[in-house]
Structure formats: structure tokens, C-alpha cells
Amino acid sequence: MKYLVFLYFFFLYSCSNRDKSIVAEVNGYEISASELSRLTTQETFDLLNTAYEIKLKALDDLIKHKLIEQEAAAVGKTFNVFLDDYVKEMINGKEDSLLMMFGSVDERVLHSRERLSKVSSGSIEGNISLRNDIRAAVIQHLADSLYNKADIKRYLYPPKQPQCVISDLNVRYRGNLNAATTFIVASDFDCKRCVDFEKTLKQIYSEYKDKVRFGFINFADEPTLASLSCEAAVKYNKFWEFHDAIFEHEALVDSAFVFDTASRLGLDVEEYKQELLSAVNYDRVNHTINKLMERGLFATPTIIINDRLIYITNSYEELTRLLKQELEL
Template identity: 25%
Template sequence: MQVMKFDMCYICLACFCIYVSGCERSNNRQIAGEVEGERIYLDEVDGMITNSLYEYLFAISETRIIAANELINLKVLKIEAGSRRISVDSLLSMEMRRISMQETKLKYIRDNALQGGVVDERNPFKLHPLDTPAGAEILNNSYQKFLRIRLVDELRVKYRARILLSRPQPPQVDLTNVTSHARGNLKALHSVTIVSDFDCPVCREAYPELSKLFERYSDHVRFEAISLSSSVTPPILFAECAAKQQKFWEVYGYLYGQKGYDFNIDSLIAQFELNREECKSCLESRDQHKIIETDMNRLRQVGIEVTPTVLIDHRVYHGPLTDKAIGRFLDDLFKETPNPGN
């Protein structure tokens, strides 16, 4: 019943998209409302909900991809078991035992830094030491799941399994006149743009995951950073002034990497070895303040108002802000349109 609900939702939204595109092609704009004789057109209404529409479509496509992967996993297990004339349960028992000889439980604990304990997915806020019954059970379940995944990954490669479902494409956001700072592969075909605010708690929580993403893909992706806040804050202003002395990324990493920081301009100037006079002049410059303010207004004009917002190839990404989730999205993107030379 739940699957049917998803399908109906997907069909309705898809029809809506077709209808919207049809309206845009029509010479006669459909009227959505009227105030004192002044018309409000349907394409104007649709423009306000574009990101919400694609967020729903993205969630539906992700659900389908998860289900498709699960079916593929079952299929490769059945094919392998059939080729050996044994049951799937026998295959799992035999092959997981083989993999455990190489990937031991001790190695699994070490590789995943579990020496201090494990958490139950149903209650992630409580740490269970490994020498407790609960901790031992959680560890064993997690380890068995790991072994199964390793086996399935081997079989997916062996039987050339792949997902052919494509994700919906949100509209590209025009960031041409917005100041950004780039690192990684500056000539890469693909880009990850992170719009964030140094004073945003969610941005701070996402920073470690986005840092891991950069470490994994810095050779293949252009990473861009843009600041957005309700006003020009001292940290944003300081980062932009540091950028004039090629110290933006050092300041960016410091401000997001600290649980709390003492925002003392003089000590920060000394810490990052900035030219004091140039930095002070920039911080006091009304022109610099105006540039940042203009950039943030431009972001709002193109529909970006929330931090953190991640864009991939200048299209808003609607998935989880984790290294693994965004990494999977990038890997799929590389298969469709690989970087030249990668």
C-alpha cells in the first residue's frame, strides 16, 4: 500500500511537471489570480515552488533507487546460489565465513574506531561498551551486516549489476555574479558548491562530513564556498578580507572546525599572519561590506535562502548532507558525464 502511495505521488508530480512545461511553451499564460485587476500568472506561482517540487521528486527517486538496489542484491544472491546448486542461506553462511577470515571482527572494530563502544541505530544517543551483552550483540549484528554487504558488492561486480534509474534534474541556479571561493580540481567538469553561514549550527554540524567529501573528491571536483546570512556578520567579513591575502580556506576551516571560537580580530590577524593594515582597511571598508551584501541578495533572488545549501553542478542537491550520500550522487554523475581525463 505504501509503494502504491509513492507511485501515485510520483505520477501526480510528473504530470504536474509536464503541465508546467506545457504552460511555459504556450503563448497564453494561464492566470492564477488577480488583485485589483492586476494578474498573477501560473508560471510565477510555479517559480516559487520549483525547489519544493524537486525536493519531493528527489525523495521519491531516492526511495526507488533504494528499492531497486535491494532487488538487485537479492537477484545476485539467487543467481550465485543457483549456479552452485545451493540455497541462498547456505551461500551466505559459507561466503560470509570466507570473508571473515580476511576481514576479522577485530579489524572491523579497528577500521571503524569502535573500541570505545557501539550505538544501536534505534537509539543512537547511547553508547554501549563492547564488553556488555547489549554492546556485544549490536557489534555482532553490525559485523554480520558488513560481511553481507561485502559479499553482495563482490557479486554485483561479478554479474555486472547496475542501476539505470535517473534522478530528477533540478533547474540550474545562475551564480555568475556571486562571489565564490574555489579549491580542488579547478578545471573539473563537475562542481560542489556549499552555501553556508559561520554562525549556523547546522552548517557547523555538516562541516566534518563535507570536509571528508572534499578529501575524497578534491582531485575530480571543483569545490566552491559561498557565504549567506541575514546580515554581513564579522566572521563572513573577516573571511572575505582574508581571501584578499589568499588565506580564505585557512580561515574557513578554522571557523567551522572549532566548537567555539573567540572572535578577536587582532588575535586572528596574528594567527593567520595577515597584513594588519590591509586587513583592517578591508574590514572597515564600506565597499567590501556592500559587495558581500549584494552577493547575498543575489543568492536570495535565485531562490537560495537557507543554510546550508549544497549545489552539485549549480543544481540544488536535496539528499542527506553526508559524505557517503553526496559521494554516491557524485559517483553516479561521473558515470553519466565523466570528467575529461578521469
């Protein structure tokens, strides 16, 4: 995986007459805001998604608070009085049974139980901790119960996926080559996240290969033996065979592996070697890497569906949901 270090600029309006679209000047050469935006496209999008997730979590917490307020108002009590009375009624000497109940609900409560096992030794600290944790678990259980039964409509939406066109670059395709929906992965053969994601991608490809055009574009820090060997195989229509073999290979991709793969695929190894080591092959791979950086990509794997940048995810469920949306348009 690679991460390029970018600086984020927040622009404040001032009384200056300076053109707001210019963010810097270097020896008289102007750098525009649009250039900066292109360079930070993916990082900015990721930050916007992080902010969205924080707001979504806060919204859920606020909704649960409002639901408890409604319950309190229904019986003529304030929020705090209602909770105090509810907790007292629920506990009422049932600490052990509550611990057993809430200790198996989910991870949100489980961490409390793990801490309790270390401090509930009859000490003052242990008793205070025990009571606080049980109270928190009881309130959480109430909030979750009300939340699950409530009619909730949210009007908080994730940021719109920015456009990221790379189809004019060195993308290799398979699947339904005539499909209107395109799923491109910018990936690196030497990236552990990419190797792990390949398992998810195989599952998605198997299910959607008749409906979607799947693309791969190499995005390493620099041209590597793995990326060059795949690109050299294009001349012999063996790109995908090399691609799959490399991702399935669990050891280092060295020259012995590459030439063994070429031989196994029936290529003239000496001719293939010349193609692999050619300046044209190297320049093609290097040009692609540079162009991807210019267009704001900074990490692998990066997923682009129909020229829209997807928030970093390895989730089969999330990616297939997005694909279904595109296929239904």
C-alpha cells in the same frame, strides 16, 4: 540555518481568458509564474523528493504484499488463509524464542519488543499485545525474506534535479580549479547544520580535490562578522585559511578571534580591519545573499553539483555516489 516563508500555489485550469503565466498583479505590475518558480525552486524540489520517498516506501510494501500473494497462490491458498496458517506454524508455542529472535533483527521489530516488556505481565491486554506483536514480526520476517530473494525491477525514479546556476556570484573555489565537475556549498558559518556538514565535506574534499572544483558561497541571514572577515581575506589570498579557521573554532567568532587569526596569518591587522569594515566588503556579501534568495535558496547547507540542486543530505555515501556519476559522464 535560515528558512524563508513561502506560499505554495497550485494552479487550476479554468475557462478564464487570463494569461496562465501571470499569478498576481500588484498595482498593475504583473508577477509571473516563472518568477514564483525561481523563488521556490529548492522548496518545491524538496517536496517532490519527500513525495518520491513516500511512494518508494509504499512501492516496497506493495511488492512485499505481491510476493506473499505469489507464495499463497503457489500452494492454492488465499492471502489471508496463507498468512494465518504460516503464523500458526511459526509460533506453535515458541513465543519466547521468537521474541529473542525478532528482538534483535532491527529497529522495525525492536520497538515492539520494548512495548511488550511493559505489557506482557500475564494480563489479558498483555497477552493480546504479545500475540499481535509476534504475528506482525513473523509476517515482516517472511516479507523481508521473500523480498531479499526476489528478482525486483523498479521503474519509479526520483525527480530530476532542477538547474540552479550560482557560479556567476561570489563563489570561492579550491581543489582542481580546471575540473569540469563542480561541487558548490552555500553555507553559513553560524549554522549548526553547516558546522556538522563541514566534517563530511572535509572527507569528500580530501578524496576528490584532484578531480573536482570545490566552491563555497556565504548564505547567512545577513552579513555577519564571520562572513565579512572571510570576504575581507580574499584581498590577501587568505580566504580558505579564514574559512577553515572559523569552521574549526568551537567558540563564538568575535573580533578578538578574527584579528588574532589575521595576525597569525601574517596580515597587517589595521589594514585588514579597514577592508573588513569597508562598505564595499559589506555590499558584496549582502548582494550575494540577496541574489541567492532570488534564485530560490532558502536553507543551509545547500549543495549544488554541476549547476544541479541536490536534495538536502549530509550523507557521505550519497554525495560521493553523485560525484562519481558526474565524473563518469
